[in-house]
Amino acid sequence: MVRVVRAVLGAAxxxxxxxxxxxxxxxxxxxxxxxxxxxxxxxxxxxxxSADRCSVARPSLxxxxxxxxILHASQGDVLAWSRDLxxxxxxxxxxxxxxxxxxxxxxxxxxxxxGERREELEAALPVRVRxxxxxxxxxxxxxxxxxxxxxRTLRIERGAPSEARAGGSPCVDLAIAWxxxxxxxxxxxxxxxxxxxxxxQRRILEPTDDGLRxxxxxxxxxxxxxxxxLESLRLVPGIExxxxxxxxxxxxxxxxxxxxxxxxxxxxxxxxERAAYRRxxxxxxxxxxxxxxxxxxxxVRQQVQLREERLARLHGEGRRRAADELATLLSAATTRHLxxxxxxxxxxxxxxxxxxxxxxxxxxxxxxxxxxxxxxGTAPRETWRGLRREARIASLVRALATPDExxxxxxxxxxxxxxxxxxxxxxxxxxxxxxxxxxAAGATHELAESAWTHARAVTRxxxxxxxxxxxxxxxxxxxxxxxxxxxELGGDPGPFSVFVVVRGTLAEGARAVTGDDAPVLRFExxxxxxxxxxxxxxxxxxLRLGASIESALAPGPLTIDVxxxxxxxxxxxxxxxxxxxxxxxxxxxxRGDAWIARHDWPAVERYLADPLxxxxxxxxxxxxxxxxxxxxxxxxxxxxxxxxPPQARCAAEGPEVRCIPxxxxxxxxxxxxxxxxxxxxxxxxxxSE
Numbered sequence: 001m002v003r004v005v006r007a008v009l010g011a012a013x014x015x016x017x018x019x020x021x022x023x024x025x026x027x028x029x030x031x032x033x034x035x036x037x038x039x040x041x042x043x044x045x046x047x048x049x050s051a052d053r054c055s056v057a058r059p060s061l062x063x064x065x066x067x068x069x070i071l072h073a074s075q076g077d078v079l080a081w082s083r084d085l086x087x088x089x090x091x092x093x094x095x096x097x098x099x100x101x102x103x104x105x106x107x108x109x110x111x112x113x114x115g116e117r118r119e120e121l122e123a124a125l126p127v128r129v130r131x132x133x134x135x136x137x138x139x140x141x142x143x144x145x146x147x148x149x150x151x152r153t154l155r156i157e158r159g160a161p162s163e164a165r166a167g168g169s170p171c172v173d174l175a176i177a178w179x180x181x182x183x184x185x186x187x188x189x190x191x192x193x194x195x196x197x198x199x200x201q202r203r204i205l206e207p208t209d210d211g212l213r214x215x216x217x218x219x220x221x222x223x224x225x226x227x228x229x230l231e232s233l234r235l236v237p238g239i240e241x242x243x244x245x246x247x248x249x250x251x252x253x254x255x256x257x258x259x260x261x262x263x264x265x266x267x268x269x270x271x272x273e274r275a276a277y278r279r280x281x282x283x284x285x286x287x288x289x290x291x292x293x294x295x296x297x298x299x300v301r302q303q304v305q306l307r308e309e310r311l312a313r314l315h316g317e318g319r320r321r322a323a324d325e326l327a328t329l330l331s332a333a334t335t336r337h338l339x340x341x342x343x344x345x346x347x348x349x350x351x352x353x354x355x356x357x358x359x360x361x362x363x364x365x366x367x368x369x370x371x372x373x374x375x376x377g378t379a380p381r382e383t384w385r386g387l388r389r390e391a392r393i394a395s396l397v398r399a400l401a402t403p404d405e406x407x408x409x410x411x412x413x414x415x416x417x418x419x420x421x422x423x424x425x426x427x428x429x430x431x432x433x434x435x436x437x438x439x440a441a442g443a444t445h446e447l448a449e450s451a452w453t454h455a456r457a458v459t460r461x462x463x464x465x466x467x468x469x470x471x472x473x474x475x476x477x478x479x480x481x482x483x484x485x486x487x488e489l490g491g492d493p494g495p496f497s498v499f500v501v502v503r504g505t506l507a508e509g510a511r512a513v514t515g516d517d518a519p520v521l522r523f524e525x526x527x528x529x530x531x532x533x534x535x536x537x538x539x540x541x542x543l544r545l546g547a548s549i550e551s552a553l554a555p556g557p558l559t560i561d562v563x564x565x566x567x568x569x570x571x572x573x574x575x576x577x578x579x580x581x582x583x584x585x586x587x588x589x590x591r592g593d594a595w596i597a598r599h600d601w602p603a604v605e606r607y608l609a610d611p612l613x614x615x616x617x618x619x620x621x622x623x624x625x626x627x628x629x630x631x632x633x634x635x636x637x638x639x640x641x642x643x644x645p646p647q648a649r650c651a652a653e654g655p656e657v658r659c660i661p662x663x664x665x666x667x668x669x670x671x672x673x674x675x676x677x678x679x680x681x682x683x684x685x686x687x688s689e
Contacts, residue, residue: 504558
């Protein structure tokens with residue numbers, strides 16, 4: 001039932017998107033002296049008897065100008081309607097053998113002696129073939145096999161050779177019965193009843209004076225099945241729209257007519273759609289530089305975008321060549337438009353600066369572009385002065401250990417001082433040296449300059465510190481995460497963006513940039529001691545940041561500043577500071593600000609910092625939580641508090657609490673509950689101090 005409904009609707013949709021036609025008087029076709037009916041029938045008689053589907057077409061009945069319409073409508077092989085070949089008639093059969101392999105035989109009746117000129121025939125065929133009986137190379141042996149049965153009949157066979165005898169194809173009777181049809185098709189169908197056989201669908205497409213008429217006959221297993229199919233079809237919305245449905249015994253017949261005018265409109269819609277695709281493809285084509293008219297800013301922007309996308313995919317010498325081409329295009333467009341149309345050209349100039357600095361290592365060229373942009377008077381001064389500082393730092397990097405180093409340092413320091421980032425020449429030179437070292441180590445200028453500016457402001461801030469009780473301390477790797485967690489548990493609106501500045505003794509071999517996931521930047525000239533600075537937001541990022549800091553420091557005295565800024569409420573910000581001594585992985589806190597001093601640090605270390613360090617930043621599988629309580633009784637109590645079966649199961653194991661999270665969760669909720677229960681009134685917001 002459903003099969004018949006789909007067949008009718010499929011036929012209707014095919015016609016809506018297609019066309020065909022009778023030959024107009026005076027139009028050139030491939031009609032031969034021999035009657036087309038005889039040619040089509042002759043080919044059908046040569047088809048194998050065993051087939052799942054057979055098709056017959058009469059291209060010579062269709063005018064050349066209407067063949068594209070038939071091709072658009074045809075549900076058969078496009079080869080039948082090729083305009084490169086002069087085809088009188090076409091026939092084909094398709095089947096699956098016992099092993100499920102596809103087999104097909106195609107027969108073409110050719111006009112004008114084409115079969116006698118093999119090279120010309122091969123060039124006109126829209127498919128590649130190899131000739132039967134001739135040796136083939138490895139890349140040709142799987143091609144369809146072609147042979148000439150006589151001077152005008154071409155046979156093309158695909159798949160395993162068919163052993164079925166010729167003759168007996170159901171398309172023979174259909175071709176005889178419908179001598180005016182331009183396309184005929186017979187295909188076996190699955191019957192509604194599993195054990196029934198003989199269900200067949202026949203399609204006939206024939207031209208009329210006004211257009212095309214399609215007839216679909218579904219021969220079912222019984223009249224009852226046909227009646228059910230007919231009733232189902234009549235329930236389909238819109239089935240009356242030009243489709244007639246009837247039943248003749250066990251066969252359901254559907255007729256559909258469509259005019260030539262409608263078909264021409266449909267074909268025109270297709271042409272418009274193809275033209276739109278061509279325009280889209282043209283818009284995605286990277287042109288040669290000589291073909292880009294820099295007078296056209298829309299074209300320039302399009303070509304710049306295409307080249308930037310390509311550049312992002314390249315590496316090595318190919319990337320360098322692509323960057324050179326992109327810079328050439330941007331330079332030409334910027335030179336042409338910056339003076340006369342600065343509002344439109346400034347973005348191109350900015351892109352050019354990025355290519356010159358990031359790809360070509362050409363700070364001198366970048367400086368010229370920046371000066372030209374600033375000279376327009378319309379460039380945002382803060383943005384472009386920032387680019388100027390970056391270009392001068394890049395020039396200093398290139399000049400290090402050369403006679404030009406002093407001059408480059410003067411220029412970089414001058415920019416830092418003029419733009420207000422350094423109050424005096426000494427500070428400006430110190431900043432330039434640090435930023436140059438960080439750029440040489442791979443840090444971005446924006447990250448390095450922002451960290452330097454923030455760290456300098458934090459370290460210059462005066463803060464009263466209180467002496468801490470003996471035993472106060474925590475593992476340094478967990479310290480940033482511990483402070484953020486304490487502030488949020490105390491009532492501050494988290495989560496936080498956390499900026500950490502450490503003044504201490506660097507480990508031997510410490511790099512300018514430590515850590516890939518959570519980079520820590522080293523500043524040699526920011527304060528009286530070497531300074532490390534880094535930031536993070538999530539607990540995982542803060543744990544990675546703490547690990548990077550730990551790896552960059554050697555044991556000795558240190559001062560740590562931590563700036564907590566609420567992400568949800570940026571106006572909520574607090575700077576924390578403490579001084580102490582770094583041992584092997586642990587900071588002994590000697591003095592701290594009021595908020596640091598009010599906490600019971602042995603308890604903080606036991607219930608929060610040590611568990612965080614043990615958990616680390618691993619995401620999968622989620623790490624277990626282990627808390628060392630003061631007694632077995634406390635462990636049992638904390639296990640009950642932390643236990644949350646949907647997230648993590650907690651149990652006491654002697655004086656330890658062990659929480660095992662589900663694979664899709666973690667144990668941090670359990671840790672929060674345990675910390676709240678253990679620290680109690682000792683929790684307080686950092687912003688209240």
